[in-house]
Amino acid sequence: MKLIIHRGANEIGGSCVEIQSGDSRILVDFGMPLVNKNRERFDSASIAGKSIEKLKEEEVLPAINGLYKGEKSAFKAILLSHSHQDHYGLLSSVNTDIPVYMSRGCKEIIEVSNFFGQTGYDLKNIKTVEMWQPFHIGDFTITPYLVDHSAFDAMAFLIKSENKKIFYSGDFRGHGRKSVLFKKILSNPPQNVDYLIMEGSMIGRDTDRNRTEDDVKIDITSLLKERSCLFFIACSSQNIDRLVSIYLACVNSGRIFVIDPYTAFILDKLKTISKNIPQFDWGKNIRIFFVPNRYTEKMAQNKSLFKFKSAKITYDHMQQIRNQLVIKDTFLTREIFAKKQDLTDTTLIYSMWNGYLPDVKPFWDQNNVPIVEIHASGHAYVEDLQDFVKAFNPKYIIPNHTFYPEQFERYFGSNVRIVKDGEVFAI
Ligand SMILES: [Zn+2]
Ligand SMILES: [Zn+2]
Structure with missing residues (x-):
């Protein structure tokens, strides 16, 4: 077999690994x-409209032959570990x-991202x-493993061919809502793995404390009980673990989680896969503010917005009960509140990851709104990575998805x- 890490050997993001047999x-x-x-x-908007040739040049x-549009295909398949842009974008x-x-x-x-025009x-x-069902592609036998990560339904892959085993960890952690999966793989790892291609996002990030997703829920709950005020919360609509944590914190503190139609749409889409994902019609702790942004407009156009009408909360109603709310932050929602002073x-x-905080901090500072950071990483802490390696006991470890191989x-x-x-690395 041959392994080529086209990108990601020395950086987080842009993951791309080729395996040949x-x-x-x-x-x-x-x-x-x-x-x-x-x-x-990296400015992802900068690539819009550019030709494949131009993007190769940049x-x-x-440079991978037989992969792109306009070329004769030389690949049997692409495997996606999860729905983060740095893995499928x-x-x-x-x-x-x-x-x-x-x-x-x-x-x-x-599909949701595509519907809203985010992927093309x-x-x-x-x-x-x-999950855990082996399938065949050409000379390969591949077994997907469900893993705990901040992306929903994320996978690792065991890839076998020519009597060799490669395990591609993808992005994972041991401290999220599915930490049981981490414990499960530690107690029953695939045997005789030759090469463990493992992510190392947290290597070299000394400042991150080892906080769990459950800590996030507990800390948000305490804060919601402690302060009698209106809360906004900045989080990703696609980080389902986090939305669950926030929803539970709202239930535990008697507050209402006000989401936007886009978030409600995502949660609704995933209900066939898990029954534990909060839904717009779950009752008194969840409402939807029909913020008039492009996502809401898109849903109105294709008539999917109507479905969520029963959970709608108006701006005036929010104003009346402001101290009972936790409003999911969106650009327009915060602007509407600011405009009405x-x-x-x-x-x-x-x-969310504080690398994005500088984008929004000036707005909140200008409006004298204090910011409290409550977050846990989507990636395994170093001690968990060490336990992972110990359990697998692979012949070799190949660093990936890290700035510090x-x-x-x-x-x-x-x-x-x-x-x-x-x-080109011979396996
Ligand atoms: Zn990633
Ligand atoms: Zn990821």
Whole structure:
């Protein structure tokens, strides 16, 4: 077998790994970069409208033959580990003859993103896979593992061919709402793995405290009980674990979680996959504010907005009961409140990666709204990565999805093999 990490050996984001066995080539993930060459934030809007040739020239698209539109396809499949842009965000440039394998949850989320015009990716060649059920692609036998991550229905892959086993961890953690999956794989890991391609997002991030998703719920609950004021909360509509934490905190503190139609739409889409995901019609702790943004308009156009009418809360009603609310922050919602000068006695809970905080901080500072950060990472802490490696006891560990591959040896021992971006590595 041959392994080529086209991108991600030395950075977080833009994940793209190729594995070859005989004539069979597969690609695992095909993500948008999160940083540019200078390690500054990558501007994903900058690629809009550019040709594949141009994007190759700019090295946004890795030099991979037989993958792109307009070329003869040389790939048997693309496997997607999960629905984060840094793992699937470049799919729109791929030859649509190549089937793309993903979990049902991943498919739902990508379909939603596509519906709202966020991906430009042609969805016609999707194949969904079942967890822990091996399937065959060319010379490969692949087994998907459901993992705990901030993306819903995220997977790792055990990939077998030529009597060798590769385990691709994808993004994962041991401290989320599905931490039981982490414990399960520690107690029963796949045996005799030759190469563990493992993410290391948290390596080198000394400042992050080892907080769990349950800590997030507890801390938000305490804050909601402690302060009698209006709360806004900044979080991702696609981070289902976090929406569950916030919803439970609202239930525990007797507050109402006010979401936007886009968030309600996502939750509704996922209800066939899990019955534990809060829904708009679950009663007194959840309402929807029909913020007049482009998502709501899009839903109104295709008549899907109507479904959520029973949970609608108006601006005037929110004003009357403001101290009972936790409003999911969106650009327009906060602007509406600011315009009506209704942000006095308000707190913002910032519940996402703080790299994005500088984007919104000036707004809240200007309106004298204090910000409280309550967050837990979507990625495994170093101690959990160490337990993971110990349980697998692989022949070799290959660093991936990390800015610090050279630090792997310090944490995981001498059987680390650093593979550089683009290097053809014989397995
Ligand atoms: Zn990632
Ligand atoms: Zn991820």
